[in-house]
Amino acid sequence: MNTTSEAPEIAVRVTPVKTPDAIKPKHKGSARLFENPVLERLTHTHIAGPLTIFFSVAAVSLYYSLSRGLLTGLSAFGLFLGGWLLFTLAEYLMHRYVYHLDTSTPARAKFQYTMHGVHHEFPKDKTRLAMPPILTVFVASLLFFIFHFTFGNAGFGILAGFVFGYALYLFVHYAIHVYAPPKNFLKFWWHHHAMHHYRQDEVAFGVSTTLWDHIIGTMPDRKTK
Numbered sequence: 001m002n003t004t005s006e007a008p009e010i011a012v013r014v015t016p017v018k019t020p021d022a023i024k025p026k027h028k029g030s031a032r033l034f035e036n037p038v039l040e041r042l043t044h045t046h047i048a049g050p051l052t053i054f055f056s057v058a059a060v061s062l063y064y065s066l067s068r069g070l071l072t073g074l075s076a077f078g079l080f081l082g083g084w085l086l087f088t089l090a091e092y093l094m095h096r097y098v099y100h101l102d103t104s105t106p107a108r109a110k111f112q113y114t115m116h117g118v119h120h121e122f123p124k125d126k127t128r129l130a131m132p133p134i135l136t137v138f139v140a141s142l143l144f145f146i147f148h149f150t151f152g153n154a155g156f157g158i159l160a161g162f163v164f165g166y167a168l169y170l171f172v173h174y175a176i177h178v179y180a181p182p183k184n185f186l187k188f189w190w191h192h193h194a195m196h197h198y199r200q201d202e203v204a205f206g207v208s209t210t211l212w213d214h215i216i217g218t219m220p221d222r223k224t225k
Helices: 037-042 048-067 073-098 106-121 133-151 154-178 187-198 211-216
Strands: none
Touching: 048 073, 048 133, 048 154, 073 154, 073 211, 133 154, 154 187
16 A cells, blocks of 8 residues: 655646746736736735835825924935935836846746736736735835845834835826826826837836936837837
8 A cells, every 4th residue: 555645736837937038018917927816816915005005105104204203304304215216216126127037947947937027018907017915015115124224213214205106106106007008298108118028028128217228228219120
């Protein structure tokens, strides 16, 4: 009699791993990443959850630091802007060098597809435009400890600006993918991100702002058909 028992698989990838070149955008549907229903459910979230958490963290951080006299109004404002600018740079670098990393090995291809490639394949899947609330809380907590440890009381102002920028990025990204482009100057953001998804995925990495695309030189070629 065979007494050996095998442990059940906790998480098995269902969707085949695809390299960026093999990904073709689909306007309907959603990829199933994990066979385990709990893990699969955690990959989907409503945008309201992360937005509420990040905006709340920004407000509480400012209120606490100002009410306790840890920051003055002027310094809090300056640190807030600095944190916001810092986030826009982090957004650009993460998108360019982490989400679009070289997929020269199966492990890298698997990581890239899970983190970002699935979004390029199903750009209209609005349940995968933000991280789940449990991860949002973890990221917000980690950012608090990093900024407070590094900058002391000034970290409250930097944290507020950084997570505000994060929330704004999530809101802009969600709006671009879910709603039709507006008939005003804001249409520029829709066009910029569409170029990244459908024409030139090696450029146009900024979402909430095109600042770093201009500075670093990754603005899309408008003449590309």
